[in-house]
Amino acid sequence: MDNATEPRRYETEINETVGDLFGTMLNTEATPTEDTALPGKDMVTAIIAFTGSWNGDLVLECCHAQALTFTRRFLQCEEITEIGEEVISTIAELSNIVAGNLKVVLPNGTNISTPSVIEGGHYDVRVYRGKIINHTIFATDGGPFSVRLIEASNPKKGA
Amino acid sequence: MRILVVDDSKAMRMIIRRTLRMAGFHHEVREVSSGAEALQVLQTEAIDLVLSDWNMPEMNGLQLLEKLRHDGSKVKFGFVTSESSMEMRIAAGNAGALFMVTKPFTADGLRTVLEPILGA
Numbered sequence: 001m002d003n004a005t006e007p008r009r010y011e012t013e014i015n016e017t018v019g020d021l022f023g024t025m026l027n028t029e030a031t032p033t034e035d036t037a038l039p040g041k042d043m044v045t046a047i048i049a050f051t052g053s054w055n056g057d058l059v060l061e062c063c064h065a066q067a068l069t070f071t072r073r074f075l076q077c078e079e080i081t082e083i084g085e086e087v088i089s090t091i092a093e094l095s096n097i098v099a100g101n102l103k104v105v106l107p108n109g110t111n112i113s114t115p116s117v118i119e120g121g122h123y124d125v126r127v128y129r130g131k132i133i134n135h136t137i138f139a140t141d142g143g144p145f146s147v148r149l150i151e152a153s154n155p156k157k158g159a
Numbered sequence: 160m161r162i163l164v165v166d167d168s169k170a171m172r173m174i175i176r177r178t179l180r181m182a183g184f185h186h187e188v189r190e191v192s193s194g195a196e197a198l199q200v201l202q203t204e205a206i207d208l209v210l211s212d213w214n215m216p217e218m219n220g221l222q223l224l225e226k227l228r229h230d231g232s233k234v235k236f237g238f239v240t241s242e243s244s245m246e247m248r249i250a251a252g253n254a255g256a257l258f259m260v261t262k263p264f265t266a267d268g269l270r271t272v273l274e275p276i277l278g279a
Contacts, residue, residue: 021263025174075173089170096168097262100214100241108246114167114216 007133007149009105014147017101018138021094026073028140035137038063038146042121044087046095053109055152056133058102059125060095062145067091067119069142088117098147129153160186160277161204165197165211165223166239171262175210175239182270184277194218198226206234208276210260213240213247221247224254235276239264 015032022030040063048058062070064083071080071090080086092115099112118125127150134149162179166172172190179188189206191197195218200206209227213220224236237258238251251259258272 017263024263024265071170075170076177077173085169086173089168093168093170096214097241100243100262103242104244108244112214112242114214 010102010149011134011136013102013105014098014134014136014149017098018136018147021097022138022140026070026140026142028073028142030138030140030145032136033139033144035139035144036135038137038144040065043119043123044083044091045118045123045125046091046115047118047125048095048099048115049113050099050103050106050110051113052111053107056130057148057150057152058095058099059148059150060091060098060145061125061148062091062143064119066140066143066145070094070145073142083119088119092117102149160207162186162188162277163197163200163206163209164188164190165192165194165209165215165220166190167192167212167215171212171239178264178266178269179273181266182273184270184273186277194220194223194226197223201227201232201234208235208237208273210237210239213238213242221250221254224251224256228255237272237276 018030022028042064043061044067045061050056067087071087072078074090095115103110103112130150130152132148133151137144137146164172164175176188191200211220220238236256238256239260241262243259243261248259260272
């Protein structure tokens with residue numbers, strides 16, 4: 001498979017996994033949109049690193065309101081009303097499921113990290129020494145979220 | 160029959176516990192968040208089935224299984240993981256895992272895999 005087709009293959013895998021994940025475990029649809037930015041300022045961001053044969057990061061991001069909605073649905077627990085351990089754990093797990101499924105189509109010998117989660121209102125995740133090879137905003141009836149796949153141009157060592 | 164759920168994600172432990180009930184398995188469920196904790200529990204408590212994540216910090220699920228088998232444990236063991244490449248399935252099978260459930264999963268999917276092991 002040539003280099004040009006790989007990002008499309010990765011995009012297809014991400015879209016299928018997200019659709020399957022939201023359909024089976026959050027009981028809602030998640031469909032890719034043409035949007036390029038998320039609304040809202042207070043965000044929750046989960047990052048998973050790929051190392052080894054393929055190097056980069058998967059970044060899943062949504063605002064607080066969506067994170068709360070996704071968590072209530074994922075855990076089937078309506079009592080969750082503020083950003084806390086359950087929300088952080090849920091957004092981490094959603095990113096872990098997307099990254100884990102994506103790993104199957106990445107080159108053999110690629111490893112994934114456990115998720116790191118950032119939450120707050122005064123940060124911006126920027127890409128250094130890498131390029132975004134896929135960025136999709138997904139629409140759900142609980143609000144939008146984004147998934148970015150970043151390929152590192154300066155591979156990390158180890159893991 | 161007692162089940163030990165090993166996953167560093169609190170959310171996933173909650174979901175596995177809930178999905179087991181939805182799938183009709185009302186067995187006693189213990190939860191731990193790491194392989195090291197799992198080893199402690201397995202040394203001191205009677206556990207019939209381990210459901211473990213693969214990708215965990217410090218000791219991953221495969222290392223946990225290999226440690227158990229090395230120490231002579233014959234506890235039934237399966238993975239519930241988002242990663243399920245062919246090489247991982249082979250490694251899991253060689254180490255003595257009975258099954259690998261891939262996330263995302265449904266109650267029906269979990270029931271299909273666990274029924275032969277836990278009974279209806």
